[in-house]
Amino acid sequence: xxxxxxxxxxxxxxxxxxxxxxxxxxxxxxxxxxxxxxxxxxxxxxxxxxxxxxxxxxxxxxxxxxxxxxxxxxxxxxxxxxxxxxxxxxxxxxxxxxxxxxxxxxxxxxxxxxxxxxxxxxxxxxxxxxxxxxxxxxxxxxxxxxxxxxxxxxxxxxxxxxxxxxxxxxxxxxxxxxxxxxxxxxxxxxxxxxxxxxxxxxxxxxxxxxxxxxxxxxxxxxxxxxxxxxxxxxxxxxxxxxxxxxxxxxxxxxxxxxxxxxxxxxxxxxxxxxxxxxxxxxxxxxxxxxxxxxxxxxxxxxxxxxxxxxxxxxxxxxxxxxxxxxxxxxxxxxxxxxxxxxxxxxxxxxxxxxxxxxxxxxxxxxxxxxxxxxxxxxxxxxxxxxxxxxxxxxxxxxxxxxxxxxxxxxxxxxxxxxxxxxxxxxxxxxxxxxxxxxxxxxxxxxxxxxxxxxxxxxxxxxxxxxxxxxxxxxxxxxxxxxxxxxxxxxxxxxxxxxxxxxxxxxxxxxxxxxxxxxxxxxxxxxxxxxxxxxxxxxxxxx
Ligand SMILES: Nc1nc2c(ncn2[C@@H]2O[C@H](COP(=O)(O)OP(=O)(O)OP(=O)(O)O)[C@@H](O)[C@H]2O)c(=O)[nH]1
Numbered sequence: 001x002x003x004x005x006x007x008x009x010x011x012x013x014x015x016x017x018x019x020x021x022x023x024x025x026x027x028x029x030x031x032x033x034x035x036x037x038x039x040x041x042x043x044x045x046x047x048x049x050x051x052x053x054x055x056x057x058x059x060x061x062x063x064x065x066x067x068x069x070x071x072x073x074x075x076x077x078x079x080x081x082x083x084x085x086x087x088x089x090x091x092x093x094x095x096x097x098x099x100x101x102x103x104x105x106x107x108x109x110x111x112x113x114x115x116x117x118x119x120x121x122x123x124x125x126x127x128x129x130x131x132x133x134x135x136x137x138x139x140x141x142x143x144x145x146x147x148x149x150x151x152x153x154x155x156x157x158x159x160x161x162x163x164x165x166x167x168x169x170x171x172x173x174x175x176x177x178x179x180x181x182x183x184x185x186x187x188x189x190x191x192x193x194x195x196x197x198x199x200x201x202x203x204x205x206x207x208x209x210x211x212x213x214x215x216x217x218x219x220x221x222x223x224x225x226x227x228x229x230x231x232x233x234x235x236x237x238x239x240x241x242x243x244x245x246x247x248x249x250x251x252x253x254x255x256x257x258x259x260x261x262x263x264x265x266x267x268x269x270x271x272x273x274x275x276x277x278x279x280x281x282x283x284x285x286x287x288x289x290x291x292x293x294x295x296x297x298x299x300x301x302x303x304x305x306x307x308x309x310x311x312x313x314x315x316x317x318x319x320x321x322x323x324x325x326x327x328x329x330x331x332x333x334x335x336x337x338x339x340x341x342x343x344x345x346x347x348x349x350x351x352x353x354x355x356x357x358x359x360x361x362x363x364x365x366x367x368x369x370x371x372x373x374x375x376x377x378x379x380x381x382x383x384x385x386x387x388x389x390x391x392x393x394x395x396x397x398x399x400x401x402x403x404x405x406x407x408x409x410x411x412x413x414x415x416x417x418x419x420x421x422x423x424x425x426x427x428x429x430x431x432x433x434x435x436x437x438x439x440x441x442x443x444x445x446x447x448x449x450x451x452x453x454x455x456x457x458x459x460x461x462x463x464x465x466x467x468x469x470x471x472x473x474x475x476x477x478x479x480x481x482x483x484x485x486x487x488x489x490x491x492x493x494x495x496x497x498x499x500x501x502x503x504x505x506x507x508x509x510x511x512x513x514x515x516x517x518x519x520x521x522x523x524x525x526x527x528x529x530x531x532x533x534x535x536x537x538x539x540x541x542x
Contacts (some may be wrong), residue, residue, distance in 0.1 A: 087174070090232050091166040097224050098163045105217035106160075108209060113159040116204050117152040123200050124151055127193045134189055138514070146513065155197070158225050173229045177236030181244065182395070183402075183514040187237050191230060198226055246312065248396050264372040267307070270299040271368065275361045282354050288335045294327040310375065316367045323360045323367075330356045383457040385435055386442035391456045394464060398516035401468060405510055413475035415465040416506040416523040417445065417482070420535040422461035425499060433493040437501050440491050448485055449478065464520070472509055472542060479505045479538045487536065502536035509542055 098106075125148065128134045138147060154176065161169050180190060201222050209215040274297040281291050294300045303320060311317040334353040381390050389397075401412050419425075419441055426434035438461060445463055446455045454466040465482075467475055483503055491499040506527025508519050522541035530539040 087170050087232060087235075090173075090228050091170050094161065094169065094225065094228050095163045095166055097221060097228070098161060100217075101221045102214050102217040104214040105221060108205065108214070108218050109159045109221060112201070112204055112208065113156045116201070117155055118148075120155060120197055120200055121148045121151045124193050124197050127196050128189070131189055134185060141512070158229050159222070161225065170232055173232035174236040177233035178240045179515050179517075180233070181237045181240030182399070182517065184399070187234050190233070194226055194230055198222060244395055244399075247392055260372065260375050264368075267299055267302055267368060267372075268365070270297065270302065271361065271364060273297075274299055275357070278357060279354070282350055285350075288331065288338055288350075288353075291331055293331060294324045300324055307371070311371045314371070314374070316371050316374075320364060320367050320371070323364050327357055327360050330360075386438055386457050388442050388446065388455045388457040388463065391458050391464070394456055394458075394520075395516070397454055397466060398519075401466060402510065402514055402516050404468075406512070406514075408469070410469045411471070411512070412510045413467045413470050413472075414508050414510070414519045414523040415463075415467065415475070415479055415482075416458070416508075416520070416527040417441075417463040417465060418504050418527055418531070419461040420502045420504055420531075422501075425501065429493045429495075429497065429499055433491070433499060436493070437491050437499060440489060441486055441501060441503065444485050444489060445482060448482055464523075472540075475507055475509065476538065476540060479507050483536065483538055504530035504535045505538040506530055507538055507540045 101109075125138075128138060154172070157169060157172060180187070202219055205215060205218050205222065209218065274292065274294065278291060295304065303324065308317055308321065330353055334349050337349050381393060382388060383390055398414075405411055419437065422434065422437070425437055442455070442457065442463065445465060449455065449465060449467060452468050454468075456464045456466075458464040467478060470478070483505055486501060486503045489501070491501065493499055504527060506523040506525065506529070508522035508526060510516070510519050513519075526539040526541040530537050533539065
């Protein structure tokens with residue numbers, strides 16, 4: 001494992017402490033019906049479970065669910081779970097392994113964990129850094145500063161795992177897999193380096209223990225426990241990679257897709273043409289075998305060759321494919337029935353077919369509309385209200401910026417911006433005024449950063465800015481100038497009232513760590529402090 005683990009979360013007070021209703025599970029953030037809200041923004045601050053006190057000493061903490069950054073695409077085909085051991089199976093297997101491991105073997109493993117870890121971590125990273133692909137992501141300095149200690153913590157957790165600690169242990173493996181996926185460390189490389197690690201551990205145990213049942217038990221534990229850990233990691237790595245591949249692809253489509261509107265009209269018309277021809281032939285009592293199959297129609301061909309690849313493996317696309325097959329099968333069945341003399345009353349069979357086809361085509365029209373709507377959103381790739389970039393592209397952009405920063409030896413900053421007391425603006429002036437405030441702040445943000453920077457709508461009244469190639473002091477200056485610029489603005493409501501808004505900003509620098517989520521988390525923590533310390537201010541994570 002490259003093991004870029006998260007630092008222990010600082011035990012911080014919950015947003016409940018400052019009387020913030022949105023932090024309360026009993027007071028979930030309101031969603032404005034029919035408004036440009038984000039599904040992710042609905043659950044903005046939530047209680048995260050602890051990793052058995054390891055990852056979160058404070059017991060619980062409140063934070064925005066960053067994992068939602070890579071949105072749970074409703075369209076994503078789930079990873080076939082049978083390919084991977086499920087986490088509960090893995091936990092059960094691990095518990096059983098612990099129960100079967102002899103106490104003396106466990107004691108030796110714990111001692112080995114204590115003594116051997118630094119050497120083992122050296123060996124692991126030596127191997128990793130020899131690989132040109134991995135070394136692109138992990139500089140020696142980073143390994144020394146952060147990753148070395150993370151790997152040691154992981155190895156200690158695996159070697160000294162306790163049965164009652166299983167949820168945390170499994171969650172740890174899942175998190176490592178996710179982090180590897182975000183950074184782009186290939187799973188085969190991790191598996192290879194882990195083999196080296198295992199080999200070294202075997203050697204250490206063999207040197208430490210004479211041949212005995214205890215030694216065998218310790219060796220079996222090392223072998224099986226690392227395998228289970230790796231399997232959980234790999235499953236979560238694969239899911240994350242699949243998801244990010246979809247988002248990258250969406251970004252690519254967003255960049256290159258043209259004429260979605262024209263295509264939508266063309267295919268709607270093709271579907272209608274087919275339906276009209278079908279109804280006409282039924283009406284004139286034409287032979288059923290003269291009817292064109294849906295799969296062979298203009299629409300069917302287009303969907304098979306172009307639509308399906310463009311829409312991906314979404315549920316809607318799968319439903320379209322299924323309906324096309326169902327229509328054609330119903331036509332085959334009706335033809336077969338008509339061919340058998342006196343088997344069915346011919347008119348009844350035709351009417352049954354007509355009803356089925358009309359119903360299926362109705363569904364197809366609806367599904368087609370939904371699919372094109374999704375693609376149209378991709379085409380713009382922008383939030384409809386503010387015209388800022390859609391937050392789903394944050395991982396794609398930040399992954400690239402991490403690589404560019406490493407190549408050019410520069411850094412970038414992340415600003416988490418949140419409008420203060422925005423709910424009060426909605427309440428006092430109405431949601432139209434709230435929308436106008438959002439648009440105004442968004443425009444001010446975009447127009448007061450460089451063209452090379454990125455501005456995303458992150459949640460309801462929250463924005464994320466990425467300032468490329470900026471130093472700490474430049475980022476601080478830009479953040480403050482944005483804050484002041486918004487403070488100076490007066491927004492005119494429809495009723496002519498002047499609305500004043502302020503923003504709070506959390507600022508974090510990319511530190512060279514390849515996991516961009518760390519930077520977002522740091523900016524998020526800083527924003528939390530800015531809110532807590534009075535709002536209309538910038539707080540830095542450094
Ligand atoms: N008008 C409008 N309101 C929105 C939109 N999206 C979210 N909101 C509202 O934004 C408000 C955010 O309120 P809170 O999360 O309590 O935050 P706040 O009032 O800004 O308080 P602080 O952030 O703590 O200063 C909620 O009332 C949401 O309903 C939108 O697209 N348009």
